[in-house]
Amino acid sequence: AQTVTQSQPEMSVQEAETVTLSCTYDTSESNYYLFWYKQPPSRQMILVIRQEAYKQQNATENRFSVNFQKAAKSFSLKISDSQLGDTAMYFCAFTSRDDKIIFGKGTRLHILP
Amino acid sequence: GAVVSQHPSWVICKSGTSVKIECRSLDFQATTMFWYRQFPKQSLMLMATSNEGSKATYEQGVEKDKFLINHASLTLSTLTVTSAHPEDSSFYICSARNGADGNQPQHFGDGTRLSIL
Numbered sequence: 001a002q003t004v005t006q007s008q009p010e011m012s013v014q015e016a017e018t019v020t021l022s023c024t025y026d027t028s029e030s031n032y033y034l035f036w037y038k039q040p041p042s043r044q045m046i047l048v049i050r051q052e053a054y055k056q057q058n059a060t061e062n063r064f065s066v067n068f069q070k071a072a073k074s075f076s077l078k079i080s081d082s083q084l085g086d087t088a089m090y091f092c093a094f095t096s097r098d099d100k101i102i103f104g105k106g107t108r109l110h111i112l113p
Numbered sequence: 114g115a116v117v118s119q120h121p122s123w124v125i126c127k128s129g130t131s132v133k134i135e136c137r138s139l140d141f142q143a144t145t146m147f148w149y150r151q152f153p154k155q156s157l158m159l160m161a162t163s164n165e166g167s168k169a170t171y172e173q174g175v176e177k178d179k180f181l182i183n184h185a186s187l188t189l190s191t192l193t194v195t196s197a198h199p200e201d202s203s204f205y206i207c208s209a210r211n212g213a214d215g216n217q218p219q220h221f222g223d224g225t226r227l228s229i230l
Contacts, residue, residue: 033218043224045157045224047218047220100159101219105155
């Protein structure tokens with residue numbers, strides 16, 4: 001069975017600091033995709049960043065980057081120069097051939113002024 | 114692009130009534146849509162996969178007679194909560210993918226907050 005584990009239920013950092021959210025997953029698939037979604041208080045699901053498993057290069061989107069370690073099945077999200085608007089629930093997610101998205105339990109991130 | 118519209122955003126109704134939630138892909142065609150349920154401070158739980166022109170595929174433990182899914186066109190899927198009861202109160206979210214390539218991410222609707230009195 002495919003699983004996604006986020007070991008940090010909640011985190012708080014000061015504005016402008018860098019924060020890393022952890023995610024590990026388990027799968028027997030060789031080709032899959034990984035995502036980080038952000039869910040602010042409005043509860044809208046917003047795609048932050050995505051990574052194809054066959055690509056070794058870590059994905060980057062402005063202040064957001066990932067550290068993808070395929071052998072370790074690890075997919076952490078780094079947020080640089082954190083902003084108040086980054087306060088949200090962050091979900092790590094996995095999908096493979098059947099298109100189903102498996103979500104982790106989420107990490108609630110608080111950016112403190 | 115890739116906008117998914119979900120309606121209504123909030124509904125309150127009496128126990129025993131049926132409630133229909135619509136999920137529309139506004140600027141793309143979606144052969145597959147997904148329905149999720151989210152309890153407060155928890156993750157999204159996949160309820161079913163909605164396939165255009167065929168029966169939905171339900172996840173284990175989800176009552177298909179309770180949660181009716183219809184995917185009549187490439188841009189619309191509906192979820193009907195039949196004979197709703199207070200325990201059905203939750204946040205329901207749909208998603209759709211633009212294209213057949215698994216590389217394309219799923220795009221989510223804004224969700225529907227369902228409250229059964």
